[in-house]
Amino acid sequence: MASSKNIVCVSNTTWEGFYTKSTVQLMSLLAKSNRVLFVEYPFTIKDLIATLLGKARAPVSRMLGLKPRIITKKSTFNTDVYQLILPPMLPFAAFKSGALYNLLLKLNTNIYARSVKRAMKKLSMDGDPMCVNAYNSIYGNHLLGKLNEKLHVFYCYDGPDVRRYGEKAEIADQELARQADGLIVTSDFLADSMRHLSPDVSVVKNGVDFKLFNAHSKSEPRNTAKKKVGFIGSIDHRFDFETVEYSIQQLPDYEFEFVGNQMNKEVAAKLAKYPNVTFYPPVKAHEVPALLHDCDVGLIPYLCTEYTKNIYPLKINEYLSVGVPVVLTSFASLNDFDGIVSFAKNKEEFLKAIVDEAEKDSKERILKRIEFAENTSWENRAILFDKTLEKYLANK
Numbered sequence: 001m002a003s004s005k006n007i008v009c010v011s012n013t014t015w016e017g018f019y020t021k022s023t024v025q026l027m028s029l030l031a032k033s034n035r036v037l038f039v040e041y042p043f044t045i046k047d048l049i050a051t052l053l054g055k056a057r058a059p060v061s062r063m064l065g066l067k068p069r070i071i072t073k074k075s076t077f078n079t080d081v082y083q084l085i086l087p088p089m090l091p092f093a094a095f096k097s098g099a100l101y102n103l104l105l106k107l108n109t110n111i112y113a114r115s116v117k118r119a120m121k122k123l124s125m126d127g128d129p130m131c132v133n134a135y136n137s138i139y140g141n142h143l144l145g146k147l148n149e150k151l152h153v154f155y156c157y158d159g160p161d162v163r164r165y166g167e168k169a170e171i172a173d174q175e176l177a178r179q180a181d182g183l184i185v186t187s188d189f190l191a192d193s194m195r196h197l198s199p200d201v202s203v204v205k206n207g208v209d210f211k212l213f214n215a216h217s218k219s220e221p222r223n224t225a226k227k228k229v230g231f232i233g234s235i236d237h238r239f240d241f242e243t244v245e246y247s248i249q250q251l252p253d254y255e256f257e258f259v260g261n262q263m264n265k266e267v268a269a270k271l272a273k274y275p276n277v278t279f280y281p282p283v284k285a286h287e288v289p290a291l292l293h294d295c296d297v298g299l300i301p302y303l304c305t306e307y308t309k310n311i312y313p314l315k316i317n318e319y320l321s322v323g324v325p326v327v328l329t330s331f332a333s334l335n336d337f338d339g340i341v342s343f344a345k346n347k348e349e350f351l352k353a354i355v356d357e358a359e360k361d362s363k364e365r366i367l368k369r370i371e372f373a374e375n376t377s378w379e380n381r382a383i384l385f386d387k388t389l390e391k392y393l394a395n396k
Helices: 022-030 045-052 098-122 137-143 167-179 186-193 210-214 241-250 266-273 285-293 314-322 346-358 363-374 378-395
Strands: 005-011 035-039 071-074 080-084 130-134 151-156 182-185 202-203 228-233 256-258 277-280 297-300 326-329 343-346
Touching: 005 098, 005 137, 005 210, 005 326, 022 378, 035 098, 035 297, 045 314, 080 098, 098 241, 098 378, 130 137, 130 297, 137 151, 137 167, 151 378, 182 378, 186 202, 186 228, 210 285, 210 314, 228 285, 228 346, 241 256, 241 346, 256 266, 256 285, 266 277, 285 314, 297 314, 314 326, 314 363, 326 346, 343 346
Parallel strands: 005 035, 005 130, 035 080, 130 151, 151 182, 182 202, 228 256, 228 297, 256 277, 297 326, 326 343
Antiparallel strands: 071 080
16 A cells, blocks of 8 residues: 555444444555544434433443543454544434524534544644545535645545435535545446536445455355345345345245344334244344355345445445355446346346346356455455545645
């Protein structure tokens, strides 16, 4: 990678969690040759109260300063990343009043900026740092220039999700894309849709912890009477219920296993009534490869929407690293995977693809998937990300 830099990541996600996060993976690897401060998701007073009532899991002691707000995290890549927990923020997202919304956001931004600058000074990282805003545009627009940064790059993954974050977040994404020194996105479609906002859009696609997943790779198809179809991830508003249910109905001799959060309880309840369906709770990222090893097919059944068009799914390369065949709905343009995975335009094609992949798998197909996935490792993605930061700095 390029010469050592001080990188401050203003994140919209937490460091910990049950699923792989591209921001965490990239920052962990950038920390091999750079000093990285990961600013955790900004928890609010509402999160604090919910945690005290046993309904949430915010880091209360660190939010209140009862324990150090800055600690060193050892990543899965054996690097050290500084993690900062911010003081509790004022809840503001639900307010419809523009004046009140903006007032609370301004107050929060002042707390945010002071806390980050204090941490940077303590870590001797306050000399012209680079700021990577990871999908946290609402705060990002107001933090521009407030951290004395020499470069401010917007890392926009998967595109704006209006249903989840609201219209204000979509507007904020567009504003930050215009104002930032550079824009990094995770898919070609997202890049094309945002080129009118930034003169130089770069694509760094999602990757995979290849060593972790490949350690549980298949050498040949499973020799079992019952085929197992797996899905790792959340059942949420992106999940194509009708397509998946049709395959479950038509394949009573196949086992369908779903591992992850059942965020859409209604959909999960409807699927759970089938005797060939089993649900399991979320697992840690390092536990996923062993589960995939026992699958004959892996599913990515997203609805085709304006939002999902932007997605480059993390789990696709995870499935492939283990050698598992992948069946997807045609929700996005993922030309990189032509000839590697099966795309389906309707529920009938989806069903046929599951059967074909499960029944016709071979050692040669497994090896082809694994070889493809190796080139998509997070190590390769992080090198590209680092080079992109250097390019933006040189162009500024």
